[in-house]
Amino acid sequence: MSIIQPCNQQILNRNDKQMKYRNFGNTGWEVSALSFGCMRLCDNQEYNTNLISKSIDAGVNYFETTRYYLEGQCQHRTAPGLVGRGDSLIVSGKDGINPDKTAYLFRKEIERQLDILGLSHFKFFQVGWFSWEMMPHLLKQGGVLDAIRQAKAEGLIQCVGFTGHDTPENFIKCIETGLFDSITVPYNLINRSYEPTIARAGELGVGVVAMCPVAGGVLSCESDRLKEALGMDLPTTEMAFQFVLANPNVSTACSGMNTLEQLEQNVKTVNNFDPELNNFGEMCEGLDKLRAELGDRFCTSCRYCMPCPQDIDIPHYMNLYREWKVFGLTDSVAERVRAIGKDKSAVRCTDCGECEDKCPNTLSVREVLREMESLR
Ligand code: SF4
Ligand code: SF4
Numbered sequence: 001m002s003i004i005q006p007c008n009q010q011i012l013n014r015n016d017k018q019m020k021y022r023n024f025g026n027t028g029w030e031v032s033a034l035s036f037g038c039m040r041l042c043d044n045q046e047y048n049t050n051l052i053s054k055s056i057d058a059g060v061n062y063f064e065t066t067r068y069y070l071e072g073q074c075q076h077r078t079a080p081g082l083v084g085r086g087d088s089l090i091v092s093g094k095d096g097i098n099p100d101k102t103a104y105l106f107r108k109e110i111e112r113q114l115d116i117l118g119l120s121h122f123k124f125f126q127v128g129w130f131s132w133e134m135m136p137h138l139l140k141q142g143g144v145l146d147a148i149r150q151a152k153a154e155g156l157i158q159c160v161g162f163t164g165h166d167t168p169e170n171f172i173k174c175i176e177t178g179l180f181d182s183i184t185v186p187y188n189l190i191n192r193s194y195e196p197t198i199a200r201a202g203e204l205g206v207g208v209v210a211m212c213p214v215a216g217g218v219l220s221c222e223s224d225r226l227k228e229a230l231g232m233d234l235p236t237t238e239m240a241f242q243f244v245l246a247n248p249n250v251s252t253a254c255s256g257m258n259t260l261e262q263l264e265q266n267v268k269t270v271n272n273f274d275p276e277l278n279n280f281g282e283m284c285e286g287l288d289k290l291r292a293e294l295g296d297r298f299c300t301s302c303r304y305c306m307p308c309p310q311d312i313d314i315p316h317y318m319n320l321y322r323e324w325k326v327f328g329l330t331d332s333v334a335e336r337v338r339a340i341g342k343d344k345s346a347v348r349c350t351d352c353g354e355c356e357d358k359c360p361n362t363l364s365v366r367e368v369l370r371e372m373e374s375l376r
Contacts, residue, residue, distance in 0.1 A: 012061045013088040018271055019059030024090075024251045025207030027159050027181055029123075031090060033245055034270040035062035035209065037256035039069040041077040051260060052081025056089065058267045062252055064184070064209065066094035066128060067113050075116040086119045093117070094126035094163065097134045103147035110151055125157040126184065130164035132173055145179070161207070171197045175206045182207035187250065188215045189226065189243050189287065190327055202249030213244045213253040218323065218332050225328030229286035236329075241269045243287075246278040290326050298322070299363060305355035310348040314355055314365055317346055321368050324375070334375040346373045 012029060014021060024031040036055050041048045052063070063082070065075050075093075082091065093113040095106055110125060127144060138144045151157045161182030162174065171194065175183055183201055185194040187210040201208050214220060219240040232239050244253045253270070257263050291298075299318035308314055324333040340346075346369035355365045 011088060012090065013056055013059065013085065014061065015057065015059030017059075018267055020245075020270055020273060021059075022251050023207075024062075025181055025201070026205035027207060029090065031207070031252045032059055032061045033252055033273065034060055034241075034266050035064065035252040035254040036060050037211065037254045038063055038065045038074050038078045040256035040258040041070065041074065042258050043073075043077075045077065045080065048077045048258075049080045051257070051263060052078065054260060055257070055263055055267075056081075056085055058263070060267075061088070062090045062092070062209070062254070064092045064094075064126075064254055065113075065117065066126070067109070067116060068094075068096070068128075075113060079117050082117065082119070086117070090123040091117060091119060092124040092126055092161070093122050094128040096129040097127050097137055097144050098129070099137050101137060101144055103142050103144065103150070106144045106147035107151060110147070110156055114156065121155055122157045124159050124161055124182065125151070127160065127162040127180075128164065130162040130174070131166035132170035133166075134164075135174070135177075138179075161209070163211075168194050168197045172200045175201055175204055178204075180206060182209060182251070184209040184211055184254070186210075186212040186215075187244060187247075188213050189219060189240050190215055190323060190329075192284075192287070195247075195284075198247060198249045207251040208249055210244050210247075210250045210253050213255055214240045216256075218329060221329055221331040223328040223330075225290060225326070229290045230283055231286065237265070238269045238272075241266065242273055242278050243283055245270065245273045246275070246280040246283055248275075248280065293326065298361065300361065302360065304358045304360060305365060308349075308355060309352065310350060311344055312346055312348060312369070313340075313344055314369075316340075317369055317372050318363070318365070321372055324372075330375075337372055337375045346370070 020033040021030040022033055063078065065078050067075050070077065095109040148160055159181040161184060162180050163184040171183065183206055185197060187194055187198065198208050214237050219236045221236060223236050226236060226239055227233055230239055241253055244250055255266055299315060299322065301315045303315055305314045320333045320336055323329045349366060349369055351366060359365060
């Protein structure tokens, strides 16, 4: 489906003094290495408009939106900041796919989102909440693919990507269909599960939008372990961006920003990125070593231990334990342990041992829970 239409030659917004640019797969576009996820905009419209306008001034040229974020307000909050500049930007819209989605409904949604954003066309439109299982609903006669083809023929959309949650292997199968120009997946220092998918996307010329480069703020506290593993003496947020961009197959790191301070810091960090100084292979090696310290005794989030009779979310605790022990993110982990309500807290554990009997990795769940609660 990857086609380069003449209008793709439109000059995209850029500011080479402040921003780096990378190929966006085979689309022919150069996308800003920092892109703007609009799902965290605040309810102060004047502030949002200024924030978006400042990001465009700094050279950001990719904005990810959908009508469904922020209780239906995401695109309304984005639109005023795009006025008069939309043609030089890649603004991405998104609609979900499900068994009941028809070409008619998908088309209506494209039109509705264009209307809200005040755009004549989408340079990118995403098939959202996608998975390999949804493929028949994409391909069926009168289904989503028919709507995409028609919208492309009419110039309402130019390129198509997808986002969703599925296994890395299934997402590889999705991009191998040749139907998509980009893939949007979470990717950061502590979540590298889609690394094989990203590598395959690179081979196929499919653009990669890396979501959650700072893991939704988790990677904002100091970590000596990460500094040592990556051989950098930088704040964790900066190391997080450097890592994502060190992956040569990532087209852009998409950050959900809502303050001018975040924008300024992220622009600076991305502009400081130097591929010569950030060797992706060495960084991966450092991270692999950290992870190896937990050996086989690693929670795979299989959830076989659930449900716990005391309603404790064991995989959540195990995940926090990993972030604490492997990545040294103590402050962020402690904050999230404190945020777990009393009704779900590990202090409720009665020591019944059911979880450990069911755990295929023979993890000492009870010991971990006790240790975690010491952080409260
Ligand atoms: S040992 Fe504790 S955590 Fe495990 S199942 Fe029993 S109550 Fe739940
Ligand atoms: S069963 Fe074991 S590996 Fe699976 S989620 Fe529970 S603790 Fe983790």
